[in-house]
Amino acid sequence: MTVRLANQPLDLIEADLRLEFLTQPQLENHPHRALLEQAGFKAEAEQLCTLHERRVMVCGIADTSSETLRSAMASAVKTAMGYNYASLKLAQYGEEAFSALIEGTVLGSYRFDAYKSDPKPSALAEVVFSNVNSDGSALDADALEKTLRDTLIITEATNFVRDLVNQTPYDMTPQGMAIAAETLAKNNGLECTILDPNGLEDEKMFAMLSVGRASVNPPRLIHLAYKPKNPKKTITLVGKGLTYDSGGLSLKAATSMVTMKMDKAGACAVMGMIKAISELGLEIEVHGFIGAVENMIGGNAYKPDDVLRAKNGKTIEVRNTDAEGRLVLADVLGYAQANVNADYLFDYATLTGACMVALGPYTTGVMGHNEELKRSFIDAGSAAGEYCGILPFNRHLKKLIKSDIADVCNVSSKPYGGAITAALFLDHFIDENMKDKWVHFDIAGSAYTESAWDVHTYGGTGAGVRMTLQWVLNNLA
Numbered sequence: 001m002t003v004r005l006a007n008q009p010l011d012l013i014e015a016d017l018r019l020e021f022l023t024q025p026q027l028e029n030h031p032h033r034a035l036l037e038q039a040g041f042k043a044e045a046e047q048l049c050t051l052h053e054r055r056v057m058v059c060g061i062a063d064t065s066s067e068t069l070r071s072a073m074a075s076a077v078k079t080a081m082g083y084n085y086a087s088l089k090l091a092q093y094g095e096e097a098f099s100a101l102i103e104g105t106v107l108g109s110y111r112f113d114a115y116k117s118d119p120k121p122s123a124l125a126e127v128v129f130s131n132v133n134s135d136g137s138a139l140d141a142d143a144l145e146k147t148l149r150d151t152l153i154i155t156e157a158t159n160f161v162r163d164l165v166n167q168t169p170y171d172m173t174p175q176g177m178a179i180a181a182e183t184l185a186k187n188n189g190l191e192c193t194i195l196d197p198n199g200l201e202d203e204k205m206f207a208m209l210s211v212g213r214a215s216v217n218p219p220r221l222i223h224l225a226y227k228p229k230n231p232k233k234t235i236t237l238v239g240k241g242l243t244y245d246s247g248g249l250s251l252k253a254a255t256s257m258v259t260m261k262m263d264k265a266g267a268c269a270v271m272g273m274i275k276a277i278s279e280l281g282l283e284i285e286v287h288g289f290i291g292a293v294e295n296m297i298g299g300n301a302y303k304p305d306d307v308l309r310a311k312n313g314k315t316i317e318v319r320n321t322d323a324e325g326r327l328v329l330a331d332v333l334g335y336a337q338a339n340v341n342a343d344y345l346f347d348y349a350t351l352t353g354a355c356m357v358a359l360g361p362y363t364t365g366v367m368g369h370n371e372e373l374k375r376s377f378i379d380a381g382s383a384a385g386e387y388c389g390i391l392p393f394n395r396h397l398k399k400l401i402k403s404d405i406a407d408v409c410n411v412s413s414k415p416y417g418g419a420i421t422a423a424l425f426l427d428h429f430i431d432e433n434m435k436d437k438w439v440h441f442d443i444a445g446s447a448y449t450e451s452a453w454d455v456h457t458y459g460g461t462g463a464g465v466r467m468t469l470q471w472v473l474n475n476l477a
């Protein structure tokens with residue numbers, strides 16, 4: 001489906017169907033009010049009504065905020081895809097809302113049918129925006145063009161992430177992740193380095209190696225780099241890439257294991273972000289480090305009671321093999337910091353069920369030492385249409401991951417605050433000079449959904465991508 005801008009008033013644009021967003025007061029004076037009311041339309045939030053004879057589809061909205069319009073646009077485009085119209089046109093709703101409408105269009109029309117033998121095609125081939133507002137005032141066409149270009153890059157990168165996350169653990173093994181990264185590197189002119197288990201051993205990454213040991217699909221460390229000529233800043237992105245998390249010997253219950261192909265979503269998000277930043281051509285050096293591993297059971301599996309030595313030399317007591325993401329990240333964070341001297345270090349991980357307990361299933365947990373930096377992500381998230389919330393560290397929680405036998409334990413001694421104690425575990429692997437430059441994002445709840453919400457359909461959501469791109473544009477570009 002193409003999304004384009006036509007610098008014409010809406011009436012002059014040729015399209016099969018017109019979409020209008022209406023608040024309740026606007027319904028009062030609407031030319032089709034009688035017809036719409038007869039059809040039961042009340043302009044309630046996201047209520048849709050199509051008058052096919054008039055070639056108009058109306059969508060109720062509570063207000064014209066970006067958040068409302070983004071979600072309403074996603075509902076409208078999904079419904080329009082079920083009709084037999086080839087094109088849909090709509091007006092502008094103020095300059096601020098344009099990116100939200102594009103997000104609604106591209107993210108809302110996403111479908112993943114790679115595993116369907118008879119996928120239902122949609123006739124809707126194009127969505128056309130006028131440069132004129134619904135109230136008749138025109139907007140600056142050049143500014144709209146730039147918004148369209150940038151937003152398409154970011155939303156298409158989000159859908160790229162969703163495609164990766166949605167692939168099965170059979171198709172997307174650690175080696176599959178490495179191939180996907182190499183393909184991205186080739187297409188986008190990135191550098192790509194991959195370490196296999198021998199390379200990981202040379203680097204003394206025994207925490208990550210242990211997690212992957214019982215799998216027939218050996219682990220890979222993936223390093224992608226985007227290096228523009230005159231970078232203003234350097235950022236390092238680290239992603240948890242568990243292509244499957246069975247829990248290991250601390251095996252998950254059958255119902256908790258379903259969906260654990262999504263445990264690679266942090267890694268996929270890192271790939272999507274570097275894709276978008278390179279396509280936007282930003283003057284920022286970006287390094288993406290991914291720990292791609294499968295957590296399985298077997299005669300040689302790592303065990304509760306094992307003590308592992310991570311790349312930075314610290315020892316870790318394993319008490320639960322299902323707390324594997326933090327072990328992988330311990331080594332990948334160590335490797336990333338040893339190889340790149342970055343201005344910022346961000347990690348993305350579907351790390352804890354506890355994060356969902358704390359914040360609900362839609363919100364990313366934001367953790368770290370730098371209060372201002374964390375807050376700047378809350379702002380970026382709300383502008384980009386991602387929910388995030390800060391989970392605060394404290395010194396008492398820090399004590400809960402003390403070990404009697406090693407430097408640190410991979411699980412907390414108390415059952416509460418698990419998202420924070422996981423982040424405090426990661427903190428052991430952040431170098432002193434990086435403490436204030438680091439932010440950890442727990443996307444366990446936000447990265448995947450089994451029921452549609454907002455701009456998301458079943459499957460991967462691409463959590464982290466829009467928020468981080470917005471942060472980069474706000475703070476570095």
Ligand code: BES
Binds near residue numbers: 263351353354
């Ligand atoms: N990948 C899971 C976390 C997760 C759970 C992500 C549900 C998405 C949905 C992680 O590896 C894990 O299993 N964490 C454990 C940690 C516990 C053993 C301390 C958890 O959250 O239960």
Ligand code: ZN
Binds near residue numbers: 247321322323325
């Ligand atoms: Zn786990």
Ligand code: ZN
Binds near residue numbers: 242245350
């Ligand atoms: Zn996991």
